[in-house]
Amino acid sequence: MDKNLVFKKYDGTVIEDVNSYVREWVTKYPHSEISIGCDSQQHTTYVKYSIAIVMHKFLESKEENPDRVGKGAHIISATIIDKNKTLKTDLYTKLFAEAIYTVEAAQLLDGCDKKVVIHLDYNSKKEEYSNILYTAGLGYVRGMGFDVLGKPDAWSASHAADALCKRKGPNPKLI
Numbered sequence: 001m002d003k004n005l006v007f008k009k010y011d012g013t014v015i016e017d018v019n020s021y022v023r024e025w026v027t028k029y030p031h032s033e034i035s036i037g038c039d040s041q042q043h044t045t046y047v048k049y050s051i052a053i054v055m056h057k058f059l060e061s062k063e064e065n066p067d068r069v070g071k072g073a074h075i076i077s078a079t080i081i082d083k084n085k086t087l088k089t090d091l092y093t094k095l096f097a098e099a100i101y102t103v104e105a106a107q108l109l110d111g112c113d114k115k116v117v118i119h120l121d122y123n124s125k126k127e128e129y130s131n132i133l134y135t136a137g138l139g140y141v142r143g144m145g146f147d148v149l150g151k152p153d154a155w156s157a158s159h160a161a162d163a164l165c166k167r168k169g170p171n172p173k174l175i
Contacts, residue, residue: 038161117147
């Protein structure tokens, strides 16, 4: 996998130091929560991956207000176009790359004072195709030292990263 994920704001502005950027945001919003998700889309000659770091803004702690409602989220993302994977690539390789990219993104946040939760777009329902890696993927992320959620609780992957993956926008990083 590529260790040089290039994160950008929604408007395409490149974030030079993701760790500092997130740490500054957390300082400004100390009750925030950080999650990271990834989704992929198959195309004829490549697979597109979108990795989203979601900084969910809260004005009070869970202890002060357990039923708190968030005040929105700030999302930064990286996009990878992998021309080594195609529709003919096996499902395991395509899906497992999502777990690897989320872990790589989380490792960029070394020193962040917030617990980072990884959201994998793997379904807990046995009849869904992504269930094939549900146990292995969640186990891999836990083994790397991160908290992890799968579907139906993995909204950073199944909503934020999914929307970014379907979006047409600034030139993504090619590998």
